[in-house]
Amino acid sequence: MTLQGARERWVRTGGVELCVAELGDEAQPTVVLVHGYPDSKEVWSEVAARLAERFHVVLYDVRGHGRSTAPRPLRGGFTLEKLTDDFLAVADAVSPDRPVHLVGHDWGSVQAWEFTTVKRTEGRIASFTSMSGPSLDHFGHWIKKRVSHPTPRRVGQLLGQGAKSWYVYLLHTPVLPELAWRGPLGTQWPKILRRLEKVPAGDYPTPSLPTDAAHGAWLYRDNVRARLRRPRTDAYAHAPVQLVTPLGDTFLSEKLCDELERWAPQLVRRTLPAKHWIPRTRPDQLTAWITEFVTAVEGGRPTPVTDGPYADRFGGQLVLVTGAGSGIGRATAFAFAEAGARVVAVDRDAESAARTAELSRLIGAPEAWAETVDVSDEQAMEKLAEKVAAEYGVVDVLVNNAGIGLSGSFFDTTTEDWRNVLDVNLWGVIHGCRLFGKQMTERGQGGHIVNTASAAAYLPSKALPAYSTSKAAVLMLSECLRAELAGQGIGVSAICPGFINTGITSTARFTGVDADEEKRRQKKSARLYGLRNYPPEKVADAVLRAVVRNQAVVPVTAEARGGRLMSRFTPRALRAIARMEPPL
Amino acid sequence: MTSAVAPPGELTAELRGFREVQRLAYECAEAVAAQLKPGVTEREAARMQREWLRERGVRDWFHLPFAWFGDRTAFVGFRIPLQFFPTNRRLEAGMPFILDLAPVHKGYTADIGYSGSLGLNPVQDKLLADLEAHRELILREVRERRPLREIYEDVDRLMVRQGYANRHRAYPFGVIAHKVDRVKERRWSPHLFGFGTQSLKGLASDAIHGHRDGWSPLWSPYKFSDHPPQPGLWAVEPHLGFRGTGAKFEEILVVTDSRDPEQSAFWLDDDLPHVRRWAEDK
Numbered sequence: 001m002t003l004q005g006a007r008e009r010w011v012r013t014g015g016v017e018l019c020v021a022e023l024g025d026e027a028q029p030t031v032v033l034v035h036g037y038p039d040s041k042e043v044w045s046e047v048a049a050r051l052a053e054r055f056h057v058v059l060y061d062v063r064g065h066g067r068s069t070a071p072r073p074l075r076g077g078f079t080l081e082k083l084t085d086d087f088l089a090v091a092d093a094v095s096p097d098r099p100v101h102l103v104g105h106d107w108g109s110v111q112a113w114e115f116t117t118v119k120r121t122e123g124r125i126a127s128f129t130s131m132s133g134p135s136l137d138h139f140g141h142w143i144k145k146r147v148s149h150p151t152p153r154r155v156g157q158l159l160g161q162g163a164k165s166w167y168v169y170l171l172h173t174p175v176l177p178e179l180a181w182r183g184p185l186g187t188q189w190p191k192i193l194r195r196l197e198k199v200p201a202g203d204y205p206t207p208s209l210p211t212d213a214a215h216g217a218w219l220y221r222d223n224v225r226a227r228l229r230r231p232r233t234d235a236y237a238h239a240p241v242q243l244v245t246p247l248g249d250t251f252l253s254e255k256l257c258d259e260l261e262r263w264a265p266q267l268v269r270r271t272l273p274a275k276h277w278i279p280r281t282r283p284d285q286l287t288a289w290i291t292e293f294v295t296a297v298e299g300g301r302p303t304p305v306t307d308g309p310y311a312d313r314f315g316g317q318l319v320l321v322t323g324a325g326s327g328i329g330r331a332t333a334f335a336f337a338e339a340g341a342r343v344v345a346v347d348r349d350a351e352s353a354a355r356t357a358e359l360s361r362l363i364g365a366p367e368a369w370a371e372t373v374d375v376s377d378e379q380a381m382e383k384l385a386e387k388v389a390a391e392y393g394v395v396d397v398l399v400n401n402a403g404i405g406l407s408g409s410f411f412d413t414t415t416e417d418w419r420n421v422l423d424v425n426l427w428g429v430i431h432g433c434r435l436f437g438k439q440m441t442e443r444g445q446g447g448h449i450v451n452t453a454s455a456a457a458y459l460p461s462k463a464l465p466a467y468s469t470s471k472a473a474v475l476m477l478s479e480c481l482r483a484e485l486a487g488q489g490i491g492v493s494a495i496c497p498g499f500i501n502t503g504i505t506s507t508a509r510f511t512g513v514d515a516d517e518e519k520r521r522q523k524k525s526a527r528l529y530g531l532r533n534y535p536p537e538k539v540a541d542a543v544l545r546a547v548v549r550n551q552a553v554v555p556v557t558a559e560a561r562g563g564r565l566m567s568r569f570t571p572r573a574l575r576a577i578a579r580m581e582p583p584l
Numbered sequence: 585m586t587s588a589v590a591p592p593g594e595l596t597a598e599l600r601g602f603r604e605v606q607r608l609a610y611e612c613a614e615a616v617a618a619q620l621k622p623g624v625t626e627r628e629a630a631r632m633q634r635e636w637l638r639e640r641g642v643r644d645w646f647h648l649p650f651a652w653f654g655d656r657t658a659f660v661g662f663r664i665p666l667q668f669f670p671t672n673r674r675l676e677a678g679m680p681f682i683l684d685l686a687p688v689h690k691g692y693t694a695d696i697g698y699s700g701s702l703g704l705n706p707v708q709d710k711l712l713a714d715l716e717a718h719r720e721l722i723l724r725e726v727r728e729r730r731p732l733r734e735i736y737e738d739v740d741r742l743m744v745r746q747g748y749a750n751r752h753r754a755y756p757f758g759v760i761a762h763k764v765d766r767v768k769e770r771r772w773s774p775h776l777f778g779f780g781t782q783s784l785k786g787l788a789s790d791a792i793h794g795h796r797d798g799w800s801p802l803w804s805p806y807k808f809s810d811h812p813p814q815p816g817l818w819a820v821e822p823h824l825g826f827r828g829t830g831a832k833f834e835e836i837l838v839v840t841d842s843r844d845p846e847q848s849a850f851w852l853d854d855d856l857p858h859v860r861r862w863a864e865d866k
Contacts, residue, residue, distance in 0.1 A: 330747060334827060352745065359747050362707050363827055503744065535749075537827075 003045050003059070005052075011060070013089035014082055019067040020060040020090055024052035029126070029298050030095040031055045031290065034087070036106020036133060037220075038181070038189075038213030040066030042206050043105065046283035047290075054291055055101075058094045062086070062108070064215030066208055078218040080114040080136070080227070087115050091124055099126040099239075101294045105279050107219055109133025117235040117263070127297040129242040129290050132249055132276055134256050136223060138263055140231025142256060161253045171220045178214040186210035196250075198489065199280045200444060237264040242293045244286065245312075246274040268293060269312040273550065274446065274489065281489075282445050284394070288316050310544050315340035316366065320388065320395045322375050322432060323402030325352030327502030328452060331540035332399055333357075337365035339544065341397070344388060348374040348402075367392075375402045375428030385435035394443045397547055400432040401452040403471075405508025407521075407582075410465040412512025418466055420509075425470035426477075433481055437490070446489035448547045451478045455498045455560035458567040460578035471496075475553065482552055491550040496564070497539050498557030499532045521584045528583070595852075598766075599838065602817060603853050605687060606694040606836055610856055612636045613683045613698035620702060622677055626651040626670035629683065637687045644773035646686035646693045646764060646783040657682045657699070657708075657830030659754040669778065680708040680829050686764075686783075686819075688773075693764040693783060695819035697834030698857065711824045711831035714746050716862045718822040719833070719851070726839060726849040732809040736760055739822055740805070751825035752832070753805070761820040763790055763801035764836065813849065815841045833858045 006021035021041060031051055033044040041059035051057045063086055064070035064078065071077025091100050102125055104112030113135030115121050116128045134142075146154040171177050180186075186209055193199040206212075241264040245254050254271075261267050270289050274282050292315075319336040323329035325347030333345050337360035345360065345368065347353035353370035360368035369392065373380045388395060406413070406421045429451050440447035456468040457475040475494045482492035505526040510518045534557050542556045555561045566574050595603065616632045629651035637649075652659075653673045657680045662668070675681060679702050686695035701708050718739055725735040739760060743750050752760045767782040774781050790801035800808045803818065821834035836852040 326744070334747075338827065355745075355747055359710070359826070362710055 003042065003048060006059075009093070011089050011093045014071070014085050016063045016071050016086070017069045018060050018063065018086060018090060020058060020094065022059075022094060023048055023057040024055055026056045028054065028056045029294060030058055030091075030098065030100040031294060032058045032060075032087075032091065032094075032100045032102050034102065034104040034108030034112050035059070035062065035065070036104075036108045036110075037216040038205075038209060039106070039108075040206055040208055040212055042066070042204055043277070043279050045204065047103075047279050047286050050283060050287040051290060055294065056095070058090065058100070060086075060090050062111070062216075064218070065212040066206070070215050074215065074218050076222060078215075078222040080111065080223055083111045084115055084118060084121065087111070088121065088124065099124050101126050101290075101297070102128040102239075103131075103290055104128070104133055105131045106133045106276070107216070110136060110223075113138070113235075113237075116237045116239050116241065117232075122238050125239040127240045127242070127293060128237065129244060129293060131244045131278055131286075132246060132252055134252070135235055135263070136227035137231040137235035138260065139256065140228040142259070143228060144231070157253065157255045161256060164251055164253055167251070168220055168224060171217045172224075177217045181213035181217075182210045186213065189213075193277065197275045197277050197281075199277050204280060235263060240264075240266055240268070240293075240297055242268040242270065242289065244270045244272070244278070244289060246276060246278050246282075247271055248273060248275045251276055270315065271312045272446075273491075284443065284445050285317075285396075292316055310339045310548055313339070313548055314397070314544070317341045317396040318344070318393050319397040319399065320344040320346060320436065321399040321401055322346045322373075322428065323452075324356045325349045327504060328497065328500060328536045328539045328543075329399070329401040330356050331536040332401060332543050333360055333368075334363060335537070335540040335544050336397070337361070337363050337368060340364050340366065342366055342392065343368040344371060344392060344395070345369070346371045346373050346375070346384065346402075348372065374424075375400075375431060376423035378427075378431055381428075381431040381435055385439065388436075389439055394439045394445075395436045395447065397448045397450065398432055398436045398440075399450045399452070399543060400429040400474075401450075402428050403452060403454075403504070405504045406466045406511065407463050407508060408511030408513070409462070413466050414511070417509065417511055421466045421470050422473075425467070426473045429474050429477060433477070437481070437485070440490050441485070441488055444488065448491045448493070448550070449478075449481065449485075450493045450495060450543055450546060451475075453478065453494045453496050455496045455555060455557070455563050457494075457496055459563045459574060461582070462578055462580075463582045479552065491547070493543075493546040493551050494553050495539065495543055495546060496553060496555045496560050497542075498534070498555070498560035498563070499529050500534050500536055500539055500557070501529050501532065502536050505529050524584050599852065601690065601692040602694065602836060605689040605692045606696060606853055607855075608637070608640065608642075608689060609685055609687055609694040609696045610698065612640075612685065612687075613696060614857060616683060617681070617698060617700050620675055620681065622675055622702065624675045625672045626653055626656070627672060629653075629675075629681070630670040633683060633685050637685070637689075640689075642687040642689050644688040644767065644769070644782060645775060645780045646688060646695050646767075647780065648775060648778045649683065649685035650778075652682045652684075652830070654679045654681075655828035658749070658825035658828055659751050659830065660828055662754050665756055665777075675702055677703050678705055680705050680831070682830060682832060684821075684832075684834065688767055688780060688783065691766050691769050693767060693817075694836070695762075695764055695821075695834055697821055697823075697832045699831040699833065705829070707826060707829045708831050711748065711826055711829065712833075712858065712861065713865065714748070715822060715824060715831060715833055715858065717742060717746075718824075719859075722820060722822070723837070723849060723851065726813045726837065727845045729812045729848075731812055732803045733805060733807070733811075736803065736805050736809065743822075743824060746824075747826065749825040750823070751830050752821055752823040755821075755823075757802050757804045757806070759802045759804050760822055761803035761818045761837070763787070763814070764817050764819045765790070813839045815839050817852070 011018045035043045061068035102112045109130045110133040146158045319341040321333045324333045324345035343360045343365045345353045345356040350372040357368040357370040403425045453475040454471040457471040478494035546554045555564045630649045633649035683698045799811045799814045818837045823832035842848045
């Protein structure tokens, strides 16, 4: 298999010939992608094609992998020193005058850490983006520190990583790994990747896999023991580093990178909920982060700041919030903006949506847009989905938040009232999930949907029949959708706030009373909610937390949490409370 | 103060006295703000204000100068009033700050608030620009003789619409304004929890008289402020907060019992830093 549209060349160095592929305009900054084990440069095909639109992308097969030749003999031919020679030879061939931007995954990242921390490459590397591959030297110090000063936590971390590294021990046995890879493991590997790692089917892995994997075992045998036993003490990075950590990595514990700032000051951290093979499963997100990082370094601008809460997770992501003109929606948009996300603020009131977008830009959103749409309008929502996909991209986090209040006896609630409430509170959520959820599944790179339900979803009340019904439906819809989308890496959360101090009280409808009485009740309830004084900002924090932790149902406020417990364990008490007249 | 209907465009001697000390206070704030640099603590900033004014003859205070840096400008995490007092927080580049001082000079009281930042702070710039609407709203509704409590709620609504949080709610009694008055000059002017005893006495006596007549010297969101504006001098201090950044202005609004709307309420001085800033931006 070859990469589409790639220009190939061969670089001869240290007794091997390396197969180098280039894409994109050579005048642009050069990005060198280094693959891991057991892979060949084709692991990058998705990312490379995307990066090629902006950069001069260079990929090469590591010695002994893909179409590059293997050193003779194999033993001692894969030391990090020799791999550094290879990298320098490639870099000199493809970008003789300018330093290159390195991107490494798995063993590619292990190598690239070596490149970035040895003296002789200084001035040849402009930046380094690391994924799932620590520096063996840093790893060595990490282990040493934990062995020499054991605390329960440190021992736990040591054992945890020790268990995740089972395959490393196996690879150190002679002959067996080669036999396995050339035999059954080699044929089963694509299936294993699909089943366990959720790597989409396609032209990856390549037919050269058994040889790649057999040769690659020497990467471990030549380096791991030597480096872990005697880690270099001067392994400081001489280029800015961006660290991308997939949280679901089966082979590497995220604790490995806890003290990385010591070796790489100004480290930019990124996390994403995915498994080990992110170049296959999350190419869009990686491309966005690499592009942002490389452009920032090239432009001499400070590298993107990622010290806000959750900025490592949401930086550069596209977040769409409905009902973003006020209350919880607006606070949520701001919280995402602070974490560096790009925000689409949707509201039926144009002015307040524009205001949310404007302030979002001020507090950290690289881009923010306002869209005026009534979520209950199916056609308008369809148009919005088309426009967002075409102009801003596929939404990473969708927050279906728009909602209206309606209070009053069931018999005073007209069919028109019912229709209004269900149209916004339920159909708005359905449209959002349907349209934007579909885009997420079609892209196949994960995402998250948050639906704002309410504590009223599980707390019956004679005063809120229509509102509670609509919110209960949203809660169940979220649970069902969560089950359906779980296999595709898309999380669904339902947020159930209690009494939050927002504008919903002053716009809520009260049925069965005249206008004056309605006004009075709105005022009274607004005042009561004001006394409770639970700020929407705290709900917004809960939304972000729910996305990060992929929580299913999140009650917010004490009354919502307590109510949820009661609905499970003492439903009769709740039924008694439901019969009480609200103090309005 | 009593009814002070001045000829149009002119102020009575008494109002001129108030205006002078207000200008002096703003001069002090600007002078101290110009001296702020990275590493200065809130305590140092507060002391600089005290010393600057002491050198210019100020011996008594409505309250001692406050200085808030960083997210303390938005009163993040304030639970008890003692947290208002200056701390050892150091100023850093880009940080917002607020100086709030209330000197008494020759018996006239001023109470002002000055917001700024060390270097550029676009969020605070936006907050400051958006304060203009509040200054207009407050004056308009006071001239309409709306109950103070309702004006308070309207200011609140405007803040929410703008996307901000009401931070004057954190002040004692949640006041957006309070009355100030002349105080007697004494040789010894002690203060209690940062507030001058003479001024506290004035507020207390207003509160007692007001309680009898159904008004209060504190302009709060509560029922005791459910009355039309009372003639006198009100130090008005709307305070906006937005995600760890705060901005306020504070200046004296003159309310009289005149029937002419223009004369019934007016800002004591329109030549103040924040007003000039709005004019420059246009």
